[in-house]
Amino acid sequence: MKAFAYVNPTNEKDAVAALGPERDRDRVMLLGGGQDLLARMKDYISQPDRVVNVKNALDATIAPTPDGGLKIGAAVRIVDLAENAQVQKLYPSLVAAAGEVGTPQIRNSGTVGGNINQRPRCWYFRNEEFNCFKKGGDRCFAPAGENQFHAIFGSGPTHIVHPSSLAVPAVAYGAKFRLVGPSGERIVDAAEYFTMPTMQNVKTENVLAADEVFTHIILPAPGNVKHGHYEVRFKASHDWPIAFATVVLAMNGGTIGSARVVMGAVAPVPWRAQAAERALAGKRIDEATAAEAAIAALEGARPMSQNNYKVQVAKTAVKRAILQAGGIKTA
Numbered sequence: 001m002k003a004f005a006y007v008n009p010t011n012e013k014d015a016v017a018a019l020g021p022e023r024d025r026d027r028v029m030l031l032g033g034g035q036d037l038l039a040r041m042k043d044y045i046s047q048p049d050r051v052v053n054v055k056n057a058l059d060a061t062i063a064p065t066p067d068g069g070l071k072i073g074a075a076v077r078i079v080d081l082a083e084n085a086q087v088q089k090l091y092p093s094l095v096a097a098a099g100e101v102g103t104p105q106i107r108n109s110g111t112v113g114g115n116i117n118q119r120p121r122c123w124y125f126r127n128e129e130f131n132c133f134k135k136g137g138d139r140c141f142a143p144a145g146e147n148q149f150h151a152i153f154g155s156g157p158t159h160i161v162h163p164s165s166l167a168v169p170a171v172a173y174g175a176k177f178r179l180v181g182p183s184g185e186r187i188v189d190a191a192e193y194f195t196m197p198t199m200q201n202v203k204t205e206n207v208l209a210a211d212e213v214f215t216h217i218i219l220p221a222p223g224n225v226k227h228g229h230y231e232v233r234f235k236a237s238h239d240w241p242i243a244f245a246t247v248v249l250a251m252n253g254g255t256i257g258s259a260r261v262v263m264g265a266v267a268p269v270p271w272r273a274q275a276a277e278r279a280l281a282g283k284r285i286d287e288a289t290a291a292e293a294a295i296a297a298l299e300g301a302r303p304m305s306q307n308n309y310k311v312q313v314a315k316t317a318v319k320r321a322i323l324q325a326g327g328i329k330t331a
């Protein structure tokens with residue numbers, strides 16, 4: 001590992017100050033639990049000159065907001081999120097996602113801020129030998145290579161899937177993210193935080209600026225909603241899901257008033273399936289409705305040579321998440 005300077009700020013302002021004056025995300029990096037960053041550093045994928053530990057600087061609490069929602073600090077550990085009684089009561093799909101992240105050890109040290117901002121798990125990005133777009137190279141190796149775990153939505157230039165399990169329910173619940181930089185705070189919709197790759201913006205996955213720190217997830221009061229979250233893995237292993245879905249259904253009596261359907265591990269961002277949301281509006285939750293919405297969710301998928309199977313897996317995840325929301329038992 002390359003030698004680096006280590007900074008240990010104890011408040012938000014000092015954490016932001018510790019990012020300057022370089023404002024260069026390749027040279028200065030934030031450290032949460034280190035589950036992702038330290039692995040990248042050991043593999044020579046990331047070689048910062050300075051590492052800024054934010055665990056002692058950022059909020060590590062979960063607190064109610066005046067409107068009945070919750071504000072979750074970036075330094076909260078994933079295990080504490082999963083075990084928090086208020087989160088369990090208000091946002092069960094977020095708890096389900098948190099509880100399935102990796103292993104107990106990963107959940108014990110991984111933070112909410114680190115999970116949302118973790119870098120892609122693409123094996124070309126993670127391998128020093130492949131100089132892909134994300135590392136300043138001139139191509140994405142997935143289309144002509146081993147692409148079984150890559151995106152089935154989007155048209156490049158990179159084909160990563162977003163790795164964060166927490167990001168998907170955050171978008172489904174309509175969360176906002178609080179970011180802090182040298183000129184103060186800004187609040188961004190979770191759905192607007194994650195960015196599809198473009199040639200101008202190929203090395204990053206979100207709108208966080210090089211001089212900003214991610215500080216909170218702010219969740220609105222859920223209201224009268226039903227929730228479902230379903231993840232599919234190769235087996236009951238500790239690996240990332242192949243595809244998963246969160247659905248949040250705002251009920252209007254016995255029918256769905258409006259729906260948010262978001263899929264994970266299928267695109268470079270948490271993928272909102274608006275065709276499925278339209279298909280659900282005004283319907284009762286049953287097997288036929290769930291199946292129809294699941295088909296709609298996968299409209300427009302563009303699988304590559306080895307990941308066509310993900311279309312069916314994602315469809316199943318959406319269908320089962322909807323049925324789960326309706327309290328209907330799945331196989």
Ligand SMILES: Cc1cc2nc3c(=O)[nH]c(=O)nc-3n(C[C@H](O)[C@H](O)[C@H](O)COP(=O)(O)OP(=O)(O)OC[C@H]3O[C@@H](n4cnc5c(N)ncnc54)[C@H](O)[C@@H]3O)c2cc1C
Nearest residue numbers: 030032033034035036037102110111113114115117165214
């Ligand atoms: C075997 C295995 C299985 C896993 N399975 C899953 C899974 O199913 N689902 C899932 O979501 N994850 C999974 N993970 C990933 C793991 O959950 C994440 O690596 C972890 O949550 C990252 O949290 P951290 O605090 O350790 O992040 P760190 O490694 O400290 O940081 C991750 C990245 O975020 C940046 N960062 C950290 N904090 C901030 C902040 N406050 N503001 C801005 N940027 C910040 C860092 O600079 C770094 O680039 C798995 C990991 C392993 C090893």
